[in-house]
Amino acid sequence: MADLSYVIYDFQGGEIMNETFVLDGKETPFRPGQTILEAAKNGGVVIPSLCYLKGSTPTGACRICCVEVKGARSLMAACSTPVTPGMEVMTDSELVHKARKMNVEFLLASGRHNCLTCEANGNCRLQDLAYFYKITELKFPEKPDEDIYPTEDINPLIVRDFSRCILCGRCVQACNEVVVNRAISQGYRGVTSKIVTGGDLPYHESECVFCGQCVEVCPTGALTEKKAQGLGRHWETEKIRTTCPYCGVGCQQWLHVKDGKIVKVTAVEDAQPNQGRLCVKGRFAYEFIYSEDRLKTPLIREKNGFREASWDEALDLVASKFKEIIQKDGPDAIAGVSCARSINEDSYQMQKLFRAVIGTNNIDHCART
Amino acid sequence: MTNSFADFMKAKMIMMVGTNMSEAHPVAATFVKDAVLAGAKLIIVDPRRTEMVDFAELHVQLKVGSDVALINGIMNVLINENLYDKEYVDTCTVGFEELKAKAMEYPPERAAEISGVPADMIRDLARRLASTKPAMLMYTLGITEHICAVNNVMSCANLQMLLGNVGFECGGVNPLRGQNNVQGACDMGALPNVFPGYQRVDNADARAKFAKAWNVESLPDKPGMMMPTMLENLPTGKVKALYVFGENLANTEPDIRHVEHCLESAEFMVCQDIFPTETTRFADVILPAAAWSENDGTFSSSERRVNRVRTASLAPGQAKPNWWIFKEIAKRMGHDWASNSAQEIWDNEVSVLAPSMAGIKYRRLENDGIQWPAPTEDHDGTPTLHKDGKFTCGLGVLKAIDWIPPAEVPDQEYPMVLSTGRRLYHYHTRTQTGRCEGINVLLSEETADISAADARKKGIADGEMIKVKSRRGEVKVRARVTREVPEGLVWMAFHFREGNANWLTNPAYDPITQTAEYKACAVRIDKI
Ligand code: SF4
Ligand code: SF4
Ligand code: SF4
Ligand code: FES
Numbered sequence: 092m093a094d095l096s097y098v099i100y101d102f103q104g105g106e107i108m109n110e111t112f113v114l115d116g117k118e119t120p121f122r123p124g125q126t127i128l129e130a131a132k133n134g135g136v137v138i139p140s141l142c143y144l145k146g147s148t149p150t151g152a153c154r155i156c157c158v159e160v161k162g163a164r165s166l167m168a169a170c171s172t173p174v175t176p177g178m179e180v181m182t183d184s185e186l187v188h189k190a191r192k193m194n195v196e197f198l199l200a201s202g203r204h205n206c207l208t209c210e211a212n213g214n215c216r217l218q219d220l221a222y223f224y225k226i227t228e229l230k231f232p233e234k235p236d237e238d239i240y241p242t243e244d245i246n247p248l249i250v251r252d253f254s255r256c257i258l259c260g261r262c263v264q265a266c267n268e269v270v271v272n273r274a275i276s277q278g279y280r281g282v283t284s285k286i287v288t289g290g291d292l293p294y295h296e297s298e299c300v301f302c303g304q305c306v307e308v309c310p311t312g313a314l315t316e317k318k319a320q321g322l323g324r325h326w327e328t329e330k331i332r333t334t335c336p337y338c339g340v341g342c343q344q345w346l347h348v349k350d351g352k353i354v355k356v357t358a359v360e361d362a363q364p365n366q367g368r369l370c371v372k373g374r375f376a377y378e379f380i381y382s383e384d385r386l387k388t389p390l391i392r393e394k395n396g397f398r399e400a401s402w403d404e405a406l407d408l409v410a411s412k413f414k415e416i417i418q419k420d421g422p423d424a425i426a427g428v429s430c431a432r433s434i435n436e437d438s439y440q441m442q443k444l445f446r447a448v449i450g451t452n453n454i455d456h457c458a459r460t
Numbered sequence: 461m462t463n464s465f466a467d468f469m470k471a472k473m474i475m476m477v478g479t480n481m482s483e484a485h486p487v488a489a490t491f492v493k494d495a496v497l498a499g500a501k502l503i504i505v506d507p508r509r510t511e512m513v514d515f516a517e518l519h520v521q522l523k524v525g526s527d528v529a530l531i532n533g534i535m536n537v538l539i540n541e542n543l544y545d546k547e548y549v550d551t552c553t554v555g556f557e558e559l560k561a562k563a564m565e566y567p568p569e570r571a572a573e574i575s576g577v578p579a580d581m582i583r584d585l586a587r588r589l590a591s592t593k594p595a596m597l598m599y600t601l602g603i604t605e606h607i608c609a610v611n612n613v614m615s616c617a618n619l620q621m622l623l624g625n626v627g628f629e630c631g632g633v634n635p636l637r638g639q640n641n642v643q644g645a646c647d648m649g650a651l652p653n654v655f656p657g658y659q660r661v662d663n664a665d666a667r668a669k670f671a672k673a674w675n676v677e678s679l680p681d682k683p684g685m686m687m688p689t690m691l692e693n694l695p696t697g698k699v700k701a702l703y704v705f706g707e708n709l710a711n712t713e714p715d716i717r718h719v720e721h722c723l724e725s726a727e728f729m730v731c732q733d734i735f736p737t738e739t740t741r742f743a744d745v746i747l748p749a750a751a752w753s754e755n756d757g758t759f760s761s762s763e764r765r766v767n768r769v770r771t772a773s774l775a776p777g778q779a780k781p782n783w784w785i786f787k788e789i790a791k792r793m794g795h796d797w798a799s800n801s802a803q804e805i806w807d808n809e810v811s812v813l814a815p816s817m818a819g820i821k822y823r824r825l826e827n828d829g830i831q832w833p834a835p836t837e838d839h840d841g842t843p844t845l846h847k848d849g850k851f852t853c854g855l856g857v858l859k860a861i862d863w864i865p866p867a868e869v870p871d872q873e874y875p876m877v878l879s880t881g882r883r884l885y886h887y888h889t890r891t892q893t894g895r896c897e898g899i900n901v902l903l904s905e906e907t908a909d910i911s912a913a914d915a916r917k918k919g920i921a922d923g924e925m926i927k928v929k930s931r932r933g934e935v936k937v938r939a940r941v942t943r944e945v946p947e948g949l950v951w952m953a954f955h956f957r958e959g960n961a962n963w964l965t966n967p968a969y970d971p972i973t974q975t976a977e978y979k980a981c982a983v984r985i986d987k988i
Contacts, residue, residue, distance in 0.1 A: 247898030271493035271515075300884060301902065302486065318897055334759045334767040336752040337887050339637030340465065340488050341761025343828070346753060351773040353753065363828040364465035364763060370486030371899070372887055377753070379895040380773070384735055386748035387777025397746065402778065402788070405745050410792035412728050412744075416700045422680070426690040426699045429650035430706025430782075431639040433749075434757025434769055436802040437782035438641075438648035439656060439810055441705055444786045445684075447674040448795050452652045452661050452684030453699070456645040457707050 108133065112178040127169035127180055128156055138182055139191065139223075141198075141216055141310050142259035143170035147268035152260050154194050155220065158182045166190055192224040200231035202239060203254040204311075210250070211312030214325035217257060218311075240285055246295040248317050248375050249306055251286075256313035258284055262305035270368060274299040301371040307358055316355045318375070323349035332359060335373040336432060340364060342373050353377050413449060422450035429456040462632035462845040463596065464763045464831065469494045471630040473592035477505040477527065477616065478602015478979075482512050483884040485600070485636045485762075492598075501592065503585065505530070506602060507879065508951060509944045520585060521946060524877050525606055525980045526575035529863035530582065531615040533571025535563040535622055537586035544590070545624025552849035553621050555858035562860035574863060589623060594631030601638065601881065605978040609970035611861045621856045627846040637762040638882075644760035647817070647832070648810065652684035657814025673813055675795075686974040688713075688967070691722040701728040705782065706749070710738035711889040711954060714965035714976045715932045732785060735891045738957060749782050750775035757783075757802040758825065760832075764842070766820050767829040866980035867968035870948070874930060874982035876914070878950045878964055881979075886955040894955075906959030907940035909951040910985065915941045920987055928952070930983045933963035939985075950983055 108120040112130065119134035126149070131138050141153040149171035157166040161179035166187065174180075181187065198204075198217055206212045240253035258277070263286060266275050274297055278287030288297030295301075306314040328347040335342040343362035347354045356377050360367040389405035390397040400408075416424050429441045438456065445454040468474075468491035481489040493515055496502050502516040505527070513519045522530050538544040539560055549556050568579035575582075589595055597620050603612040617626070617633050625631035637643050649656040659666040667679045685693065691713070693699040702723070713719040723729065723742040731743035734751045753772040760766050775781075783805060787797050799805040803822045811817050819834035819841075831841040846852065870877055885903035886893045893899045908928050910920070920926055922941040927934055928950060937952070937959035945951050952961035966981035 247901040268497065269494070270490040271497060295902065300482075300486070302490075331770050331772050332768070333753065333770045333772070334640070334761075336640055336759075336892070338485050339640055339642060339762040340485050341640065341759060341763070341765055341767050341829075342487050343767065346770075346772045348772045353772055364761065364765065365487050368487045368490055371885060371902070372893060373487070376887070376893045376896040376899055378897065379892040380734075380751045380753055381776075382735070382895040384895065385751075385776045385779065386734060386736060386746060387779060388748060389778070390743075390746040390748075392744045402780070405747060406785075406788050406792055409730055409745055409747075410789055413701065413789075414793060416728065420700055423684070424698065424700040425703070426685055426693075426701070427703040428687055428690070428705060428707050428709070429645055429648075431642040431645045431650075432752075433641065433706055433782055434755055434802060435641065435644040435648050435760060435766070435810065436757050436805040437705070437786070438645045438650040439805060440783040440786035440797075441703075442649045442651075442656070443674060443797075444790050446655070446661075446670070446679055447676045448790045448793050450680055452680050452682065453690060454650055454684060455652050455687040455690065456642070456650040457639075457687065457709075457712065 110176045112174050112176060112180065114180050115183055121174045125174055127158055127160075127167070127172050127174055130174045131169065131180070131182060136182055138169045139216075139220060140170055141220075141257065142261055144261045144264045144269070144308055147264040150260050150264065152258065153198075155191055157187060157190050157194075159184050159187055188224075191220070192226070193230075195220045195224055196226060196230040198257045199226065200229050200233050201257060202234060209255060209312040210315040210320055211255075212324060215312060216310035234282075238282055243293050244317065246293050248301050248371075249294055249303065250315050250317050250320070251294070252313050252315070253285065255311045256286060257311055258286070259310060260286075261308045261310060262286060262314060265304040265308045270302050270304045272298065272300050272302060272304075275305065301375065302369065303371070303374040304368060307367065307369075316375070318378070319347075319355035322352075322354040323347070328354055335369070337372045337376070342369055344369065344373060346377075352381070417449065423453060425449050425451055426453035427455075429454060431456050461634035461636070461763050462626060463629065463634055464843040465491060466843065467596060467630045467632075468492050469498075471495050471500050471596040473501045473503075473589070473595035475503045475505065475589065475595060475597045476512065477597065477599040479598055479600035479636060480506070480508070480510045480512075480602075480881055481598070481600070481636065482510065484638070484882045486884065488636060501588065503588065507946060507949060509946075518581075518585060518588065520577050520581060522575040522577050524879050524949065525608075525866040526863065527603060527606075527612050528608060528615050528861055529566060529571050529574035530577060531619050532563050532566035532861070532863065533568050533575070533579075533582045534586045534589065535559070535619060536566050536571070537568060537583050538590060538622055539563055541586070543586065544622045545593075548624030548849055549622060549858075552624075552627070552851065553856040553858050555860070558860040559618060559622070559858040562862065566863075589619075593623070594625040594628040595620075595623060596630050596632060596634065597625070598634040598636060600636045602979060604635070604973075604975050606975070606980065607867050607968050607970050607977045608864050609975040610972045611864075614859045615861055617856075618858050618861070621858055624849070626856060627844065627849040627851075629844055632844065632846075635762070640761070641759045643762060643764060644758070644766075647760055647814070652686055655813070656810055657816055659814075670813065673809070688969055688974045688976065691719060694722045695725040697727075700726070701730070702726045703730045703732070704739060704743075705732045706734075708737040708739045708889045708891060710742070711957060711960055711962060714962055714967040714978060716960065716962045717933055718967060732782060734779070735895075737889070737891055747785055748777065748779040749785065750779050754779070755781050755802065758806060763831055765829045765831045766817070766825060768822070768825045867977055868931070868966050868981045870982045874984050876948055876950050876983050876985060878928070878930065878952065878961065878981050878983040879979045880952050880954060880961040880965060883953050883955065886953075888955065889957075890955050903955070906937050906953060906956040906961075908937045908959075908985065909940045909942050909945050911945050911947045911949065912941055912943070913947040914985070915939065918985060918987060920985070925988055927986045927988055928964060928983050929986070930964035930966070930981055932966070935959045935963050936988065950985060
């Protein structure tokens with residue numbers, strides 16, 4: 092019989108975990124089917140990963156998650172190895188750290204990882220790992236310039252900087268298995284490997300629909316939002332959670348804000364309903380709020396066009412005109428259309444104004460369209 | 461929606477009717493695609509070959525506006541072949557005998573004649589639908605933008621009840637809402653017949669309750685005008701003043717010329733918006749409003765989830781929150797309202813007055829929001845309505861429904877059908893997306909989408925400027941020759957003022973909801 096002290100309730104799966112394995116010497120519960128990477132979290136151990144993407148098939152491409160498994164001949168990729176009962180896993184051994192460090196050194200040499208000029212500085216998993224392993228110099232010869240593909244910045248929204256691409260394949264997983272737009276894949280072979288669209292065309296000439304999911308999951312600065320360039324470093328921005336202003340799905344967004352200005356928008360991971368996804372509108376169509384065309388002051392019609400007015404003047408005019416019409420023609424001579432894009436509280440106030448103050452039910456909105 | 465987006469990914473069988481989900485609700489579409497990758501079956505009912513058809517095992521390419529006939533045909537097969545959920549129908553619904561009698565008038569052959577879908581495909585479709593339980597039905601404006609909107613919606617509900625699919629996870633009848641807060645605007649009572657929380661204005665108890673809360677002696681008891689009626693009554697003088705909050709009626713309503721004539725006739729018009737639009741041109745007073753990220757507040761999504769909206773930056777110039785503007789007008793008309801923030805409005809008024817939202821308070825909305833009904837503060841919300849076939853109002857009502865053709869059908873002069881909708885990159889009249897860098901590059905002008913067959917017939921090349929003409933107007937627009945549309949159909953959107961489909965659309969309305977028939981009118985196309 093399983094030791095009941097290890098029986099814990101896992102909220103995500105809603106199942107009882109009553110099998111155990113040995114994680115860094117400690118008996119740890121797991122759910123059948125969990126990988127080492129997932130099961131390690133049950134014991135509070137976070138194994139570093141680069142290519143692993145939750146919800147898609149593990150590719151085992153980066154080997155950063157390698158761990159020692161007793162009895163195995165080589166190190167195992169934690170993200171793609173399922174746990175078995177009694178398995179003994181070491182995540183913190185010298186062998187493991189040596190291998191991980193070497194992997195990071197390889198990746199650093201595989202492109203141009205000069206963080207100073209990188210948009211992802213401060214928000215890069217490769218940088219974090221290099222820092223953790225105290226890597227201060229390149230151990231391996233750097234990839235020659237002629238082997239690095241030129242940066243694509245002619246599409247309107249996403250910069251593809253191949254010099255920072257570590258070919259982890261997360262973008263490919265996201266595009267094909269998460270949002271299923273099937274726009275990109277692993278192309279070519281060996282040193283010429285590249286993440287490509289069909290026909291290796293730029294994004295805007297391909298099947299790409301600019302959902303930006305690939306940007307969302309890229310662990311380095313290989314894929315970044317063009318409009319965010321130079322507007323603020325990761326550590327300078329504050330994250331504010333909000334709801335997308337466009338369609339009725341209600342996706343949850345992080346607004347990255349610096350000095351009261353939105354620098355970029357990303358998805359809230361694990362949030363309902365969108366589970367870390369956004370579409371092109373939710374991710375890239377936010378700066379209309381800063382447009383110079385915004386209405387900034389009340390306007391009153393004159394013979395030839397509009398003139399600026401104070402709030403008091405404009406509101407007094409509206410109120411007195413309404414009162415006059417109510418008196419002359421009754422409240423039903425006034426009608427209002429509310430806004431299906433604005434917040435609930437605004438619609439509530441408008442219908443209250445019409446019903447309780449003006450005295451008519453002539454209030455509607457464009458739900459009919 | 462009766463169900464939740466979380467169900468989409470887990471569904472085993474999905475039927476999508478009149479929804480171009482990958483463009484209009486792209487994130488929702490990703491969940492459907494995930495479901496298909498995990499083995500779900502997808503059936504698409506749509507006159508157009510939308511992108512999602514790539515993922516479907518069956519594309520039922522019906523004629524525009526023939527949904528009721530098709531669904532009656534499906535139900536005919538389900539009943540005749542005894543494939544429907546008899547137990548569910550017996551215990552959870554009423555009206556089966558009437559429905560059956562009506563369905564018997566639509567054998568697959570007749571349904572085929574009307575819908576253009578082969579009779580055998582109708583049989584096949586019915587059998588497939590009955591083969592997996594529960595099946596999830598989703599629809600969008602392809603169902604509602606018709607003069608038979610209500611009939612179409614009820615047909616979808618009929619079908620799902622007959623199959624015993626309402627009231628279960630991964631089942632239900634699920635309309636995806638177009639705007640972020642259409643659901644919320646309805647919930648808040650921005651409708652002529654109900655107070656917040658769908659309490660009817662013609663109910664004396666409801667009126668007494670709201671009159672007390674709002675500190676007034678009485679409230680009007682007669683349902684008010686719907687928007688199309690308001691517009692119609694501007695030229696007649698029955699409506700003198702129109703207050704337009706945030707809607708660009710001059711571009712979004714059918715038959716732009718007529719709409720502009722109506723707006724012009726207003727004696728006094730107030731517009732409250734964040735940008736000057738085609739509509740504000742007609743205003744006497746324009747009030748500048750705070751926008752989306754300049755407000756604290758809530759939106760309610762298609763899945764009835766109340767989500768928080770938070771302030772990221774200040775409104776420009778003197779622009780003010782909309783709720784403040786309404787409060788100030790009320791004050792000037794002799795009413796002092798206590799609530800002085802969106803949170804106070806919600807916590808102290810909305811959730812107190814609307815029983816289905818009584819348990820929703822701002823402090824409970826920090827993370828994922830709550831799906832109403834949530835009647836008490838310890839209620840976690842309701843992901844699935846009518847749980848286990850127990851309908852809120854007793855038994856589910858099956859309705860016998862007849863098919864009617866669209867108000868305007870093709871003839872010799874106007875031989876093609878125009879249907880309209882939305883495209884991925886822009887949102888409605890582009891007041892917002894049109895002002896975002898990059899988006900206009902991805903879609904810079906309107907097109908008229910036509911089939912290769914019609915292009916050939918008319919000698920029109922892809923990308924050529926053509927003329928599309930209806931009884932109401934004509935536009936010059938670039939032709940886009942695509943396999944998405946079948947022969948005889950022209951498809952357009954209304955994102956751009958030039959080439960806006962609404963110069964052409966027909967202001968014919970569903971008699972009950974007054975939804976306009978954006979999805980069908982008669983046009984002709986010509987080379988220029
Ligand atoms: S672009 Fe980013 S996510 Fe894609 S393979 Fe390169 S590093 Fe990985
Ligand atoms: S933006 Fe979206 S569609 Fe385009 S490549 Fe990235 S994930 Fe794929
Ligand atoms: S991100 Fe896209 S799918 Fe999500 S709510 Fe916004 S517009 Fe809709
Ligand atoms: S994270 Fe496991 S191999 Fe990359």
